Amino acid sequence: xGKGQIVSLDLILSIVVFILLIGGIIAFWNxxxxxxxxxxxxxxxxLKATKITDLFVESQGVPTGWNETNVQVxxxxxxxxxxxxxxxxxxxNVTYAQIKTSLNIDAxxxxxxxxxxxxxxxxxxxxxxxxxxxxLDVEQVIEMRRFALYGNxxxxxxxxxxx
Amino acid sequence: MKKAQISIEWLFAIGTLFLVFLxxxxxxxxxxxxxxxxxxxxxxxxxxxxxxEIIVSTxxxxxxTEIQTQISYNASIxxxxxxxxxxxxxxxxxxxxxxRTSNVDLEEGLVILSNVGDYVDLENG
Numbered sequence: 001x002g003k004g005q006i007v008s009l010d011l012i013l014s015i016v017v018f019i020l021l022i023g024g025i026i027a028f029w030n031x032x033x034x035x036x037x038x039x040x041x042x043x044x045x046x047l048k049a050t051k052i053t054d055l056f057v058e059s060q061g062v063p064t065g066w067n068e069t070n071v072q073v074x075x076x077x078x079x080x081x082x083x084x085x086x087x088x089x090x091x092x093n094v095t096y097a098q099i100k101t102s103l104n105i106d107a108x109x110x111x112x113x114x115x116x117x118x119x120x121x122x123x124x125x126x127x128x129x130x131x132x133x134x135x136l137d138v139e140q141v142i143e144m145r146r147f148a149l150y151g152n153x154x155x156x157x158x159x160x161x162x163x
Numbered sequence: 164m165k166k167a168q169i170s171i172e173w174l175f176a177i178g179t180l181f182l183v184f185l186x187x188x189x190x191x192x193x194x195x196x197x198x199x200x201x202x203x204x205x206x207x208x209x210x211x212x213x214x215x216e217i218i219v220s221t222x223x224x225x226x227x228t229e230i231q232t233q234i235s236y237n238a239s240i241x242x243x244x245x246x247x248x249x250x251x252x253x254x255x256x257x258x259x260x261x262x263r264t265s266n267v268d269l270e271e272g273l274v275i276l277s278n279v280g281d282y283v284d285l286e287n288g
Contacts, residue, residue: 011176015183022187029194031207036201040208044257047212051260058223062263062281073222073281104245104258133179 003098010063029110041163042103044142045108049085049144057081057159068093074102076157083157088114096132109133111160114150122155138162200253209256210236211247213258214274218247221276221283222261228278231288239268240285 055061059075066072067090076091078084091099100106114122114129119126141162148155214234219231221230242262243247249255273288 008172008176011179015179018183022190026190030229044212047216048258048260051216054219054223055260064259069283073263103260104262 002116017137024062036158038140042142045140045142045161045163047157048105048108049142050160053144053146053157053159055103056159057083057146058085061087066090068095068098069155071098071102071126074099077148081148083114083148085124085150086149088129089127091128091131092124092129100130105161108161108163109138110162111158113158114151114155116155122150134160198264203251204253204255207249207251207253208257209235210234210238211249211255214240214247214249215257215274216236218259218283218285219226219261222263222281223279224278226278226280228276229265232276234269234271234274237268237270239262240266242266259266 022122054125055074056076058077058080059073060077061071061075062073063070066074071090071094074091074094076083076087078087094102100108100110109132111132111134112130114124116122121130122130141160144161146157146159148157208258209220213232217232218231221228224230239248239250239257240246241248242264243266245259245262246256247259249257261283262272262283265285269285275286275288279286
């Protein structure tokens with residue numbers, strides 16, 4: 001009887017250790033899956049940001065002389081990477097929601113601004129080029145910076161996107 | 164009598180171990196299916212993002228641009244919702260930031276993208 005009890009206790013202990021190990025593996029697995037999914041989302045956001053900023057600095061938009069009433073594709077340049085003050089001013093007249101719909105990022109939020117190399121906001125037709133609210137309190141945000149020319153000045157387009 | 168009791172204990176022990184291993188087997192099988200599904204999803208998603216990237220590149224490269232590419236799955240382009248859907252056992256969608264594309268269902272194989280007046284036309288080759 002005594003022998004049997006010792007064997008049972010050993011067995012129970014080993015099973016408990018084994019179950020703990022399996023539990024640990026499952027927990028690790030779930031953490032890994034969560035991180036993996038978060039990475040996928042981040043990667044998708046980064047790709048969106050890349051395509052959108054590509055459009056901004058490489059496209060004239062559609063129609064070429066677009067404004068807030070007829071915009072189909074938002075592009076901010078007259079020539080490759082040369083920003084147009086008219087288009088920047090037009091962008092400020094387009095609503096935040098309209099821009100999101102045009103870029104097909106309705107499920108996301110964004111912040112866009114154009115700054116000079118010292119970080120000061122650039123003006124277009126008297127208004128600072130800044131759209132949306134800054135994402136300071138957001139955890140997972142993708143920030144994209146693109147260089148362009150505005151007149152003879154080098155400027156940086158900063159575009160942030162998050163869920 | 165004592166011997167018989169030990170046998171029952173062993174029987175219980177082996178039964179418990181068997182149950183535990185069945186659980187582990189079930190878990191590993193479940194995770195294997197999960198990995199296979201994820202692998203499939205990654206493949207479809209990659210195809211979707213590739214097509215999206217090529218459409219934007221064709222648009223940005225200007226009027227007269229023609230790009231050829233191969234796709235491994237059927238795909239449909241919906242310019243109204245600015246969506247690409249890759250069709251297989253599962254459906255995977257991704258977005259495009261422009262609506263200047265043709266509304267088209269593409270079959271796997273060669274796809275030709277042409278920029279005609281800042282409008283991206285897609286067709287099977």
